[in-house]
Amino acid sequence: MLSAAEVKRLSMLARLEVRPEDGDRLARELDRILGFVRQLEAAPAGEIEPLVHPLDLAQPLRDDEVREQVDCETIERGAPDVAEGYYRVPRVIE
Amino acid sequence: MKSRLRVPELVAADPRHARSAADRYRERIRVHNPRLNAFITQVDPEVPPAAGPLAGVPIAHKDIFVTRGIRTTCGSRMLADFIPPYDATVVERLARAGCILVGKTNMDEFAMGSSNETSAFGPVRNPWDPERVPGGSSGGSAAAVAAGLVPVATGTDTGGSIRQPAALCGVTGFKPSYGRVSRFGMIAFASSMDQAGVLARSAEDVAWVLRGMAGHDPRDSTSVDRPVPDYVAALTRGIRGLRIGIVRNFFDDGLWPTVADRIQAALAVLEAAGARLTDVTLPNLSLSVPVYYVLAPAECSSNLARYDGVRFGHRADRPEDLFDLYCRSRSEGFGEEVQRRILIGTYVLSHGYYDAYYLKAQRVRRLIRNDFLRAFESVDLLAGPTTPTPAFRLGEKTADPLTMYLNDIYTIGVNLAGLPALSVPAGLVDGLPVGLQLIGRDFDEETLFAAAADFQRRTEWHRAEPPGFEDVSG
Numbered sequence: 230m231l232s233a234a235e236v237k238r239l240s241m242l243a244r245l246e247v248r249p250e251d252g253d254r255l256a257r258e259l260d261r262i263l264g265f266v267r268q269l270e271a272a273p274a275g276e277i278e279p280l281v282h283p284l285d286l287a288q289p290l291r292d293d294e295v296r297e298q299v300d301c302e303t304i305e306r307g308a309p310d311v312a313e314g315y316y317r318v319p320r321v322i323e
Numbered sequence: 324m325k326s327r328l329r330v331p332e333l334v335a336a337d338p339r340h341a342r343s344a345a346d347r348y349r350e351r352i353r354v355h356n357p358r359l360n361a362f363i364t365q366v367d368p369e370v371p372p373a374a375g376p377l378a379g380v381p382i383a384h385k386d387i388f389v390t391r392g393i394r395t396t397c398g399s400r401m402l403a404d405f406i407p408p409y410d411a412t413v414v415e416r417l418a419r420a421g422c423i424l425v426g427k428t429n430m431d432e433f434a435m436g437s438s439n440e441t442s443a444f445g446p447v448r449n450p451w452d453p454e455r456v457p458g459g460s461s462g463g464s465a466a467a468v469a470a471g472l473v474p475v476a477t478g479t480d481t482g483g484s485i486r487q488p489a490a491l492c493g494v495t496g497f498k499p500s501y502g503r504v505s506r507f508g509m510i511a512f513a514s515s516m517d518q519a520g521v522l523a524r525s526a527e528d529v530a531w532v533l534r535g536m537a538g539h540d541p542r543d544s545t546s547v548d549r550p551v552p553d554y555v556a557a558l559t560r561g562i563r564g565l566r567i568g569i570v571r572n573f574f575d576d577g578l579w580p581t582v583a584d585r586i587q588a589a590l591a592v593l594e595a596a597g598a599r600l601t602d603v604t605l606p607n608l609s610l611s612v613p614v615y616y617v618l619a620p621a622e623c624s625s626n627l628a629r630y631d632g633v634r635f636g637h638r639a640d641r642p643e644d645l646f647d648l649y650c651r652s653r654s655e656g657f658g659e660e661v662q663r664r665i666l667i668g669t670y671v672l673s674h675g676y677y678d679a680y681y682l683k684a685q686r687v688r689r690l691i692r693n694d695f696l697r698a699f700e701s702v703d704l705l706a707g708p709t710t711p712t713p714a715f716r717l718g719e720k721t722a723d724p725l726t727m728y729l730n731d732i733y734t735i736g737v738n739l740a741g742l743p744a745l746s747v748p749a750g751l752v753d754g755l756p757v758g759l760q761l762i763g764r765d766f767d768e769e770t771l772f773a774a775a776a777d778f779q780r781r782t783e784w785h786r787a788e789p790p791g792f793e794d795v796s797g
Contacts (some may be wrong), residue, residue: 230520236666237703239666239669239670239673240650240666242669242673243624243648243653243665243666243668243669244628244631244649244650244653245650245653245654245657245662245665245666246650246651246654247654249393252458255663258724259663259665259666259667259670260726261723261724261725262616262663262667262725263667263670264664264670265612265613265616265618265725265728266613266614266617266680266684267613268610268613269610269613269614269617269683269684269687270679270683271678272607272610272683272686272687273690274683274687274689274690275686276686277689277690278689279451279562279682279686279688279689280543280685280686280688280689280739281515281685282515282670283501283515283516283692283739283740283741284501284502284547284741285547285675286502286545286547289544291355291541299408299409301497303408305632306406307406307407307408307633308406308633308634308635309493309632309633309636309637309638310616310638315495316633316634318633318645318648319642319643319644319645319647319648320644321644321645
């Protein structure tokens, strides 16, 4: 069973805020899903090569040239808070 | 065969038909959508001078495809006010082919769900029974096509999200091979499985639309650079001589006997058309749901890291500091199911668990793909039911995520393997549609079209219309 502390650590890693009153319910739900996927332990996969992706593709390279541009103003219009061409966030350095 | 996409012919005869077709479907959306909630955003379309093979065909895009200047939400509060600065390749290509965008369809949040109940914009209702789910995650597209609100809609399929709602709403849904259609501008969930496809009334209509959107895109390096065959030409090839493997695993304990009966009847139609049926067993297929629920959350936890409340999307009010800004923006913006999957993904990728979960799941993923490849050494197509049951009731499976996950038990393996597959209507059980699933070899969409079109020449199920939504003007 996942502990409340583990759920808290996971949510910190995932940058999610779990309300204290939701901690137990969430721990139970995650535990049940993890218990379900744990049946993979018994699968006879040995040292078979992992399949990361269905296509065997090499990373294609292209010329480093400017092709299309969405202008900064358009991009900024979608941002919650911008100033002078920068995204604005709470002070990071005290 | 009478196609729903007669619009281009009519437009060629009289260009004014494009405007009247768009208006007619917009009127149907206005009248019927309040009962279904199939659309998140309705668009008053610009109707350009008619041109292209799909000239004047009204289309709805799943709200996962970004549309320049038109709100794109992905079914999430996180993107409730997001206006994309560019078009997805699918959107751009279909517009160039002549399609007229009439709206963006409702969906499970970030495509994570099998019932459309995780949408931040409320659930979609199934036109065959408004107390039941349409399936998901492309439930809005499936319901809209089934109710005749639009002749064709796009969808995406990561674990069954086109085929499962197509089956539950009684429409034809096609998931192409991984790499067949560009993912550029398609909001990412699990990038090694996400693939765009089409929902329409018939395989013929799907073929016309897929031909317009498939093909290599330099902006998506996982889109494959090989020629797109003429899917429309493949429609007339017929079933005769095809070897079809019936996936015995799909006829297990979970399959409703009444659904099994419909599927057996559909298989008999294929056989009567000249297909040779054999039984096939895929030994590792039963592990596809657990593999998926390691890999899809892992990929999603990485893909959804971009929603940070800084560059676009929801931002929490009055954050104390940057960490608080991230955490609260994400927790307020994402719904429960999305947060659960991010946490599962974070867990299986974390130090100490990576080998046991993530790496192991990828090894089993190869076993599952190998099972399919071995089967295709002796058959041309695989067949079985798309879902174990018809549409279930709203709220019936929301209490337990695992019960919901198991609804995709017959569709998920295809995504792990990257194969093309479709669902076609195969009859009704208690007045609710049932889907026959056909699965093809890598990049052999043509054989799927050949078989599905022949099946639909011999059956009428794809013409059935849900009571109360009959499209009297045809």
